[in-house]
Amino acid sequence: ETGVTQSPTHLIKTRGQQVTLRCSSQSGHNTVSWYQQALGQGPQFIFQYYREEENGRGNFPPRFSGLQFPNYSSELNVNALELDDSALYLCASSPDPNEKLFFGSGTQLSVL
Amino acid sequence: GENVEQHPSTLSVQEGDSAVIKCTYSDSASNYFPWYKQELGKRPQLIIDIRSNVGEKKDQRIAVTLNKTAKHFSLHITETQPEDSAVYFCAASFDYGQNFVFGPGTRLSVLP
Numbered sequence: 405e406t407g408v409t410q411s412p413t414h415l416i417k418t419r420g421q422q423v424t425l426r427c428s429s430q431s432g433h434n435t436v437s438w439y440q441q442a443l444g445q446g447p448q449f450i451f452q453y454y455r456e457e458e459n460g461r462g463n464f465p466p467r468f469s470g471l472q473f474p475n476y477s478s479e480l481n482v483n484a485l486e487l488d489d490s491a492l493y494l495c496a497s498s499p500d501p502n503e504k505l506f507f508g509s510g511t512q513l514s515v516l
Numbered sequence: 517g518e519n520v521e522q523h524p525s526t527l528s529v530q531e532g533d534s535a536v537i538k539c540t541y542s543d544s545a546s547n548y549f550p551w552y553k554q555e556l557g558k559r560p561q562l563i564i565d566i567r568s569n570v571g572e573k574k575d576q577r578i579a580v581t582l583n584k585t586a587k588h589f590s591l592h593i594t595e596t597q598p599e600d601s602a603v604y605f606c607a608a609s610f611d612y613g614q615n616f617v618f619g620p621g622t623r624l625s626v627l628p
Contacts, residue, residue, distance in 0.1 A: 408559075439616075446522075446605050446618030447560065460615050494559070504550070505616070507559040 408508035427495030518543040522619030539606035
């Protein structure tokens, strides 16, 4: 086990709604990254947070936003959900931006 | 930006045989290449990684080779076992914790 936990494990929303996904990193891990994994594809980088500041962003629109808190937890928020947002959302943490990433089990989001 | 291609998309081998999965990357600045194994419904797990200053790395039945000039790297699994059946993803990044660009994955089936 990596010590990275995500909640909820599954979520069903309708188009246009907003969703918040949560991640709890291992104690001491000050870096968290979020990835979107569509069915049958590799994970795609959404963004990374380091010491509560955004430290890089992939090719995702502004309706994808995040927060990182001092207690090693973080959130991924998605506004105005679209059908194509249906995917597995993975959180990964590391002790430092230059250390190896360890993934959580993910949240499976279905947008109807 | 970086682009990672991965072949084959599916691979079936007999138990005990070897399996080889190949990836190519486009950005010569990439210097860290991890491999992840993802079993159905589970998190991606780091199985081996290599940095660009090393040509080969081995860990028991698993090895990774890197050709910087040709910008490709490969995963080698020897003496395959049924529990090796999973989807394998290669990735490339500028550094450990930075924006990973993943390949599309290889579904490996080890037949008893």
